[in-house]
Amino acid sequence: MSKPRDKQMTIDEVVAQLSDGMTIGIGGWGPRRKPMALVRAILRSDLKDLTIVSWGGADVGLLARAGKIRKVIYAFVSLDSIPLEPNFQRARQNGTIPEVVELDEGMFQTGLYAAAQRLPFLPMRAGLGSDVLVNNTWIKTVTSPYADENGDFEDFTAVPALKLDVALVHMNRADAHGNATYLGPDPYFDDLFVQAADKAYLTCEEIVDTAGLTVDTAVQRLLISRMAIDGVVETPNGAHFTTCTPDYERDEKFQKAYAAAAGGTDEEWTAFEQRFLAGDEAAYQAAVAAFAAEEAAK
């Protein structure tokens, strides 16, 4: 019986597909279902001058702190229960990210839609009158070819396509071919990220048989089709310390420790990096388990 190809690989094999200067879209939303194992693998790599497109959380903060970002495209960067991301704040206030594109959230989604539909732009109202269009003078407006009810030809923001070289997303379950489901409350925009990208890689909590994807799970939760996916990696706890509901919730204690270190002295940050980010993913997960045990003993 013929089967679609097996796309399983390791996180390091995914990172080996990336190169300096690439535009990388990171799925999830703020501190929710982020492909953090891949973000950590990028931190360990020599990659540089990246353009990061993200509903930003610690992914943006970590990559900014590590000096990996040449350009960032975002509508917000937040840890939710901790509203402002300290590493991102530091990078912005020190001016260490050379290029910054802050969009409206709806524009961000529309930019992904445009890229996913292979259009150069899509029109919308968002952005008009705001400083999003003042701080990004390369974003143009477009005049409607149709008169409105008052006979006016309205101008709209021509939201440019957010075309990605690569998309990285994390899902709850996937098969070896790249079909994947989210089991949490919200799909976020992961399907748009993968369709907006030339290449897309997905990590997941667990790889299951294709038939297993719809056992006890509504077919409507199958968000991502294998035709958009180039590689699949099983990374249990791979979204840590962001949410991966219902497999696990956000690790608030760890996030607090992260934010304290990020907002603290250089020494405090270095200590955090040494403890958690210096080794590979297995070392990270071991350090996280040790941290959790320490916290539980308090």
Place this chain on the structure above:
Amino acid sequence: MTEFSRAEVCAAAIADAFAEDGEIFASPMGMLPMLGVRLAKLTSNPDLVISDGESLFLGGTPPLFAKADVVEGWIPFRRVFDVVAYGKRHVMMGATQVDKQGNQNISAIGDFAQPKRQLLGSRGAPGNTVNNRTSYWVPKHGPRVFVENVDIVSGVGPARAKAAGPGASKYNDIHRIVSNLAVFDVKGEGDTVRLLSVHPGVTIDEVIEATGFELSIPAEVPVTREPTETELMIIRNVLDPKTLRDREVPPVTAEATK
């Protein structure tokens, strides 16, 4: 006379901002706006559509931060933008700065290229303000919040919307600004912020002093209405039995009102 707190006055004023909205999605950002919206749903406007702030439309009206409730719909982040464009939505957002023209800033303080303080980012403010009814909530009214000109325009006030053309101004509707001191709209001369009422115990001069620009002040400025017995019962016994509201707007001591 019934005793009530400043937070309870604010909750009722926020509820009033949503009273005439009919059957739309009421989208509050922050604790007092959530309390006010739920109060409106239980009193003046039972048709309001409310969410859990994450991905569910709620069939009932649960207390602040309660999880279990009847669900009447699904509103993941992506569908919020559909409702924004559809227009049947009234959002009440925070504002790190709001200016004389009713522009709002939640992006950054200082120069955008290298801000003195990076905030959240503009989030949905640019889109909200040109698509659906938008109000602002300011828990600590002061001259650093109410500034002559915001550093970065996230939310678009009516004057800027008009200048950007009908595509921007057609659905621009900055409805209310509610602070811990007073209630405003942006219908002053030349589309400027106008004082609508001062909260009980607050003088007009206090509001002027706490505002970093010249307010439009009508000849008659009423006192913001007191919460009713029913509203106080709902706030205290149903929606916020843990008095979380006092954390956002601390009770005003007799000393402070002298």
